[in-house]
Amino acid sequence: MRALVVFESMFGNTEEIALAIADGLQTAYDVDVVNVDEAPPVLSSDIDLLVVGAPTHALGLSRAQTRSEAATRAPGETVTKHKNLRDWLASASRSRNTVYAVAFATRAVKVRWLPGSAARAAAKLLRRRGFESLVKPTDFYVEDTLGPLLPGEVSRARIWGAEVAAKRVESDLDRL
Numbered sequence: 048m049r050a051l052v053v054f055e056s057m058f059g060n061t062e063e064i065a066l067a068i069a070d071g072l073q074t075a076y077d078v079d080v081v082n083v084d085e086a087p088p089v090l091s092s093d094i095d096l097l098v099v100g101a102p103t104h105a106l107g108l109s110r111a112q113t114r115s116e117a118a119t120r121a122p123g124e125t126v127t128k129h130k131n132l133r134d135w136l137a138s139a140s141r142s143r144n145t146v147y148a149v150a151f152a153t154r155a156v157k158v159r160w161l162p163g164s165a166a167r168a169a170a171k172l173l174r175r176r177g178f179e180s181l182v183k184p185t186d187f188y189v190e191d192t193l194g195p196l197l198p199g200e201v202s203r204a205r206i207w208g209a210e211v212a213a214k215r216v217e218s219d220l221d222r223l
Contacts, residue, residue: 071208106163148178
């Protein structure tokens with residue numbers, strides 16, 4: 048089985064979580080991890096699972112304006128420079144009907160009580176595009192806008208990736 052992890056990251060936190068999730072997925076998948084700047088416009092037919100992740104901006108997925116505002120706070124260049132996950136999800140197509148998908152996000156712990164999440168927004172877009180979800184969208188927390196990730200979040204992401212892989216195997220067994 049093959050998984051593709053596509054991430055958008057401004058300051059490196061979401062990228063770090065994406066890599067940890069990929070580590071966990073490797074219990075059942077061959078995994079490729081790509082920045083949304085380099086994400087393919089068409090998902091190849093050998094991709095069984097799409098994992099997407101982005102930072103939460105203004106209670107959802109980033110837009111050009113929120114990315115521009117966030118970039119002004121970056122101590123250097125941003126990790127993702129040109130595209131955002133919202134636009135990629137709206138335009139990417141797939142070459143086969145059944146592709147499972149899951150979504151994750153990073154967000155500041157100090158506003159975790161607010162209802163919005165890039166993970167939930169991405170999951171909604173994935174459903175609209177006909178992807179089948181394996182698990183509920185998940186948030187991973189950073190201390191502040193620039194980070195760092197809270198202690199234990201990288202390990203939690205790795206475990207979540209392994210749980211997603213196990214859920215996919217379970218789902219396949221249920222279909223037999």
